[in-house]
Amino acid sequence: MTVEIAGAAPGFVSITFPHDWAVVEALLKHPACSQDPATASWLLPSNQQNLDQLLGLLYRTGRFTAPPPEATIPAPAEPAASRALAPRPRLARPPAELEPLFVDARPARASGPSPATEDLVRRLREALEARHYSPRTQEAYATWLLRFEAFHRDAPPSRLGQAGINAFLSHLATDYEVSASTQNQALAALLFLYRNVLELPLGDLAEVIRAKKPLRLPVVLSREEVRVVLSHLKGDKQLAASLMYGTGMRLAECLNLRVQDIDFNRSSITVRSGKGAKDRVTMLPATLKAPLKEQLARVKTIHDLDLSEGWGGAPLPGSLDRKYPKASKEWNWQWVFPQERRWKDPQSGAQGRFHMDESILQRAVYEAVLASGISKRASCHTFRHSFATHLLESGYDIRTVQELLGHSDVKTTMVYTHVLNRGPSGVRSPMDGLL
Secondary structure, eight states: OEEEEEEOSTTEEEEEOSOOHHHHHHHHTSTTOEEOTTSSOEEEEOSHHHHHHHHHHHHTTTSBOOOOTTOOOOOOSSOHHHHHTOOOOOOSSOOSSOEEEEEBSSOOOSSSSOHHHHHHHHHHHHHHHHTTOOHHHHHHHHHHHHHHHHHTTTOOGGGTHHHHHHHHHHHHHHHSOOOHHHHHHHHHHHHHIIIIISOOOOTTOTTSOOOOOOOOOOOOOOHHHHHHHHHTOOHHHHHHHHHHHHHOOOHHHHHTOBGGGEETTTTEEEEOSOTTSOOEEEEOOGGGHHHHHHHHHHHHHHHHHHHHTTOOBOOOSTTHHHHOTTGGGSGGGSBSSBOSSOEEOTTTOOEEOOBOOHHHHHHHHHHHHHHHTOOSOOOHHHHHHHHHHHHHHTTOOHHHHHHHHTOSSHHHHGGGGGGGSOGGGGSOOGGGGGO
């Protein structure tokens, strides 16, 4: 395997490589590195500090030989400030004349997964789908199965058992330094595999490694910081971020909104199939009614144009597209935040629109936080944390906040009660008494 780094759009370099989880995890640890959805490459602002940090992360994976000492990237022509806030480039194709900087030190696998592994993955997906697990969970569990077998050199999981699970979890913690939540997700995937697919007993599971998840306070923005970040967003991205802060919706819940989910008369929004496949109702902020109506008017224009060209369908959940073949073109089923270009089914050739990709809104919020000069590591989910914290600061009871957030247990909501205590801000430091 070869990781190749080369110049891309002005101010950026592209990183391309055959898919490998160790390399992906190394790139995810770099704060400025992101994946370009238009190509298979990753993008990084072009400066020597970023390159040195990237090479160090790749080298620490243990997959590569030492990087050549003369490997440098010329500094871009534009100033550093404009480079940090530059919009994400969308490349038409991978650049030519790529210079390899790393070569995999281990022998590559001669082929992909074996037929037995592919059959096991298929059985795992079928078991997950039969129990109505979400597509994201299905993808995550299938990925953990492949990584589990690759770690054990393609040994059948039926021969590994509890000892094999512990060895894999220890490998994740020591070699990759994954978080406790990632380690527990891998454990959940393997336990599901053994219990529901292989139907093999694992004993009392007393010796299975379970990572202790640390208790961490969420990142919360002040009201003024929220106002500044939102001011650096434009158009539908500003409206989506405002909805996440004003309603406490998650990123996926916000982008999955359809026209029929918004009730202007009752000032409410129905969140469909939220986390845990649960529906709930949250408020519609009065200040967002007018911009939301303008957004729906723009979406209606786009939808009418799509219909006039013979398309105009939106994917329906579950089997509704089979029960109601014409429903996908009805106005009430359209997305509140549709994508810019129509999506084309490679098999049928039919065209429709999906909702805005999550990475687009995430990138916009990331750049808005940079432009605002806020030093906190804020993201789209920070708006949800800020929503809950500000409600508790305003005197609303925790059960109300729990219902609005969609938490099954009030203990989950209690992480935000740190704002109810005076804490450090209510104590005068003895240092101030010396002045």
